[in-house]
Amino acid sequence: MADWNIHDFGAVADASTNAGPAIQAAVDAAHAAGGGRVIIPAGTFLSGSVLLKSRVELHLVNGALLLSSLDPAEIAAFPHGADEGGVDGWNGGFFLGARDAENVVISGDGVIDGRGREVFSDADCDAGFHECPKRCASFRPRLSLFENVTNLTIRDVTLKDAAFWTLHMAGCRHVRISGIRIQGDDRGANNDGIDPDCCQDVNISGCSVFTGDDAIVVKSTGPMAARYGVSEDIVICGCVLHSRDSALKIGTETHGVIRRVSLSDCMVQDCSRAVGIWVRDGGTVEDIHVHHLTGTVRRWGDAYDSPGAPGWWGKGEPVFISATRRPQKPDSFPGVIRRVSFDHLYLTCESSLFLGGETYSPIEDVRMSEIHLRFERTGTQPGGLFDEQPSARHKYPHAIPALYARSVRGLRLKDSTVRFVGEGEAWDGTLTELEDCDGSQVCWEEMA
Numbered sequence: 001m002a003d004w005n006i007h008d009f010g011a012v013a014d015a016s017t018n019a020g021p022a023i024q025a026a027v028d029a030a031h032a033a034g035g036g037r038v039i040i041p042a043g044t045f046l047s048g049s050v051l052l053k054s055r056v057e058l059h060l061v062n063g064a065l066l067l068s069s070l071d072p073a074e075i076a077a078f079p080h081g082a083d084e085g086g087v088d089g090w091n092g093g094f095f096l097g098a099r100d101a102e103n104v105v106i107s108g109d110g111v112i113d114g115r116g117r118e119v120f121s122d123a124d125c126d127a128g129f130h131e132c133p134k135r136c137a138s139f140r141p142r143l144s145l146f147e148n149v150t151n152l153t154i155r156d157v158t159l160k161d162a163a164f165w166t167l168h169m170a171g172c173r174h175v176r177i178s179g180i181r182i183q184g185d186d187r188g189a190n191n192d193g194i195d196p197d198c199c200q201d202v203n204i205s206g207c208s209v210f211t212g213d214d215a216i217v218v219k220s221t222g223p224m225a226a227r228y229g230v231s232e233d234i235v236i237c238g239c240v241l242h243s244r245d246s247a248l249k250i251g252t253e254t255h256g257v258i259r260r261v262s263l264s265d266c267m268v269q270d271c272s273r274a275v276g277i278w279v280r281d282g283g284t285v286e287d288i289h290v291h292h293l294t295g296t297v298r299r300w301g302d303a304y305d306s307p308g309a310p311g312w313w314g315k316g317e318p319v320f321i322s323a324t325r326r327p328q329k330p331d332s333f334p335g336v337i338r339r340v341s342f343d344h345l346y347l348t349c350e351s352s353l354f355l356g357g358e359t360y361s362p363i364e365d366v367r368m369s370e371i372h373l374r375f376e377r378t379g380t381q382p383g384g385l386f387d388e389q390p391s392a393r394h395k396y397p398h399a400i401p402a403l404y405a406r407s408v409r410g411l412r413l414k415d416s417t418v419r420f421v422g423e424g425e426a427w428d429g430t431l432t433e434l435e436d437c438d439g440s441q442v443c444w445e446e447m448a
Helices: 020-034 222-228
Strands: 003-004 035-041 043-047 056-060 066-067 094-108 112-113 142-155 157-161 167-170 175-177 181-183 193-195 200-205 208-212 218-219 231-237 239-240 246-254 257-271 273-279 284-297 317-323 335-349 353-356 363-375 385-386 393-399 403-406 408-420 434-435 442-445
Touching: 003 020, 003 284, 020 035, 020 043, 020 056, 094 112, 175 363, 193 231, 218 222, 218 231, 218 257, 239 246, 246 257, 246 284, 273 284, 273 335, 284 317, 317 335, 317 363, 403 408, 434 442
Parallel strands: 003 035, 035 056, 043 066, 056 094, 066 112, 094 142, 112 157, 142 167, 142 175, 157 181, 167 193, 175 200, 181 208, 193 218, 200 231, 208 239, 218 246, 231 257, 239 257, 246 273, 257 284, 273 317, 284 335, 317 353, 335 363, 353 403, 363 408, 403 434, 408 442
Antiparallel strands: 385 393
């Protein structure tokens, strides 16, 4: 397949002229020729929205910097059919994407920059800690969005400073993401790293993800569940994950089925939670397996002085599993969580292994082994809170045991250790607190 250099279509590397029409023309030419590689050469190119097409590879050479426009006139709404709504109601548009395509690739050693630094601002609303989410401008496009793409590959590139979600894949199949670097603002609201939404056969490996919002999120949103069905067969391995929310999050959007997800051999760097699993919208989450994680989870400062200011979910839990109702849906069924396992977790933490089901939605069949926790205050915030957002339970004071479980059926924990460090902290040395848990077998060894 031929190469198509965007210079030949009129792109100018002056960081101010919109190269989007030139890049789109190169993409269209490569597609019309049966496929090809669109080259972004060294230099700084400003661009509006670009829609990739089947059998086209967007390749950024070393030294290429592709800047997202923040001009609403240059950012397009994501395409959808006349009988469809948008992807999820977000109307901020997209920078790079594809829809109803196959064999789409983004590659190279260059940088794709969403310019989030120009839409986030520090409102100083967390009592001077400067840790809570920043305020956001009203217009901020997704860095990338791919819907109904078969054989999607993204490798080696750097995705920098997303203003909104960084890499969102909806209804995609046979996805390979390898060796990419996501470099976001770790106080950026809604700047998730990688979001597979109702995707199948996804492999994420060898990536570095640095974000404010969740690093990797497996979702089942309502529109995508209706169009594309289950989220399944998702493998995440060998990644370094930093977020002020969860390193791996499953949910909260759970309108369909999420199953067969594996997270392994990853480093967790100062996240609010290592793994969070929610059901809220009537779906089923099952066959989730997590093993060989190491790192630190901690509490980050939230907005104390400004009502309505954004905050992080999580209080330093190594694992958080939650099946409860949304606050605005008091009579709904949140869904099912079952067949979940964790082994070989080595984490410094500030809150409990938290398993919170309800009598109307118990969590089923949780297996844990070789869980090694060191409770130590590493952040700036006091402890003694449980955080079940979003739910009617919300946040509330609670002492911190090593394991808290409510309405869990078939809980097993073995070959695990805990060490409590520090005086006057929220933990009092309690190892296990169980409420409405039938058939549980829990065995801790407390380390001096």
